[in-house]
Amino acid sequence: MQSSLRQRLTYWLLGPLLLLVAAGTFVSYRIALNAANKAYDAALLDPVLAIASHLHGSGKDIELDLPPIAIEALRIDTEDRVYYAVLGAGGEHLIAGTAKLPAPPDALRPGEHAFYDAKLEGERVRVAARAVEVENGGTAIVEVAETLIKRDKLVLELLFASAVPQILIAFAAVVLLWLGIGQGLRPLARLRGEIAARSPRDLRAVPEQDKPEEVRSLVGALNQLLSRLNAAIASQQRFIANAAHQLRTPLAGLKTHAELARREPSTAELRSLLDMIAGETQRTSHLVNQLLTLARAEPGEALGHQPVNLHEIVGRDVRDWVQRALGKNIDLGFELEDAWTLGEPLLLRELVANLLDNALAYTQAGGRVTVRTGVRSGESMLEVEDNGPGIPEAEREKVFERFYRVPATGGEGCGLGLSIVSEIAGRHNARVDLASPQGGPGTLIRVVFPRLAAQAAQPARPVSTRAVPTSR
Numbered sequence: 348m349q350s351s352l353r354q355r356l357t358y359w360l361l362g363p364l365l366l367l368v369a370a371g372t373f374v375s376y377r378i379a380l381n382a383a384n385k386a387y388d389a390a391l392l393d394p395v396l397a398i399a400s401h402l403h404g405s406g407k408d409i410e411l412d413l414p415p416i417a418i419e420a421l422r423i424d425t426e427d428r429v430y431y432a433v434l435g436a437g438g439e440h441l442i443a444g445t446a447k448l449p450a451p452p453d454a455l456r457p458g459e460h461a462f463y464d465a466k467l468e469g470e471r472v473r474v475a476a477r478a479v480e481v482e483n484g485g486t487a488i489v490e491v492a493e494t495l496i497k498r499d500k501l502v503l504e505l506l507f508a509s510a511v512p513q514i515l516i517a518f519a520a521v522v523l524l525w526l527g528i529g530q531g532l533r534p535l536a537r538l539r540g541e542i543a544a545r546s547p548r549d550l551r552a553v554p555e556q557d558k559p560e561e562v563r564s565l566v567g568a569l570n571q572l573l574s575r576l577n578a579a580i581a582s583q584q585r586f587i588a589n590a591a592h593q594l595r596t597p598l599a600g601l602k603t604h605a606e607l608a609r610r611e612p613s614t615a616e617l618r619s620l621l622d623m624i625a626g627e628t629q630r631t632s633h634l635v636n637q638l639l640t641l642a643r644a645e646p647g648e649a650l651g652h653q654p655v656n657l658h659e660i661v662g663r664d665v666r667d668w669v670q671r672a673l674g675k676n677i678d679l680g681f682e683l684e685d686a687w688t689l690g691e692p693l694l695l696r697e698l699v700a701n702l703l704d705n706a707l708a709y710t711q712a713g714g715r716v717t718v719r720t721g722v723r724s725g726e727s728m729l730e731v732e733d734n735g736p737g738i739p740e741a742e743r744e745k746v747f748e749r750f751y752r753v754p755a756t757g758g759e760g761c762g763l764g765l766s767i768v769s770e771i772a773g774r775h776n777a778r779v780d781l782a783s784p785q786g787g788p789g790t791l792i793r794v795v796f797p798r799l800a801a802q803a804a805q806p807a808r809p810v811s812t813r814a815v816p817t818s819r
């Protein structure tokens with residue numbers, strides 16, 4: 348039933364249609380039956396009235412003065428058997444006719460008549476009864492009963508007459524429905540053909556104008572998907588081209604310098620070549636590491652998020668960063684308070700590492716860098732602030748692009764750090780704000796995470812330290 352729309356539609360329409368046919372048949376049958384019953388009842392009352400008009404009172408008794416032949420004539424019917432009875436003294440005393448005719452369910456007042464169903468010797472009968480006031484004789488009850496043969500026949504005929512046309516109409520409707528649905532679903536079949544005929548490289552939008560409205564929304568959604576897919580493929584290709592280009596430069600250098608080194612007899616020259624080789628190796632390996640981190644940070648496999656405290660994430664690598672800051676004569680400070688969120692600790696460490704790496708790399712010697720974690724306006728945040736050269740307003744969007752470096756930036760970066768940051772933030776439903784610190788040049792990057800209510804287990808102690816370098 349799931350497999351074919353046409354079948355589904357037909358089933359959906361068929362049930363209600365059958366119900367309608369049944370209800371229609373029932374209603375028209377009841378109406379016709381009612382009318383026919385009334386007509387038969389009226390006819391049954393005729394002999395009752397005829398008999399009543401021949402009743403006479405003789406002072407203490409009532410008599411029926413109809414010759415037997417006339418009574419027989421009243422009883423004649425082509426199909427049914429007809430019985431009659433005349434009862435006197437309030438129905439107690441049989442004056443004429445069959446004894447066992449059932450009495451009317453309710454007492455009748457003179458001049459009143461009633462019709463009712465009853466049984467006579469095990470046979471179903473319809474009875475017409477009338478109470479008659481007889482001059483000089485009191486009240487008599489006249490009853491005429493007839494079997495139901497012609498009525499039953501009529502019932503069948505009526506049923507047949509009302510059901511057959513309705514069933515025929517329903518049948519025709521089902522056939523028309525089946526054909527009509529097929530016609531209606533044609534555009535879908537055409538669309539399927541159109542898509543199936545495409546080459547896998549053809550991701551152009553499917554034309555929407557010539558499609559019916561219901562299909563158009565489907566095509567619209569499909570086109571959106573295609574266009575996103577297109578963009579994703581294009582960006583993937585750009586990324587691969589960039590990565591290849593970035594790798595080629597240090598690798599080419601490596602090769603040249605290694606070859607030169609092999610032929611270099613002088614130890615001093617050899618040393619400087621080996622230094623170059625070491626530098627190029629370092630750059631290549633940094634690039635490869637950044638690429639791998641980015642690949643891990645990209646949306647794909649689901650992350651097993653766990654409660655993490657940003658305070659601890661930063662705290663884990665403090666020693667290394669302090670070491671590096673001291674080496675560059677930078678005043679590195681930590682102001683760490685608990686800030687819980689759901690996340691992947693390894694990726695969050697990469698995020699912090701890239702922000703701190705930038706701050707330490709681009710801030711001049713003697714500068715000042717501060718890392719903060721904590722809760723601000725109900726959100727967990729991580730902040731890295733420096734008083735280095737800052738990032739020009741116009742570059743603030745671009746620096747998050749892959750392989751983008753602000754022109755004339757020194758150092759050996761490959762332009763992936765902030766892309767990694769934004770990718771990891773994205774995976775944690777966090778946002779990255781880039782601003783200038785209050786009152787001065789520099790860079791302030793704040794990553795705001797959805798806050799997880801403080802974990803009772805092992806709260807970390809707030810830390811506020813500065814590794815003030817001794818001036819050299």
Ligand SMILES: Nc1ncnc2c1ncn2[C@@H]1O[C@H](COP(=O)(O)OP(=O)(O)OP(=O)(O)O)[C@@H](O)[C@H]1O
Pocket residue numbers: 637701705706709710733735736737738746747751752753754756759760761762763764765766789790
């Ligand atoms: N704290 C900062 N101060 C000044 N400029 C910055 C700072 N952080 C980033 N930038 C600028 O933004 C650019 C992009 O930074 P990003 O971290 O993405 O790349 P990178 O540092 O050049 O390379 P990578 O981090 O991959 O080694 C940098 O080249 C630099 O010009």
Ligand SMILES: [Mg+2]
Pocket residue numbers: 701704705760763764765
């Ligand atoms: Mg960087």
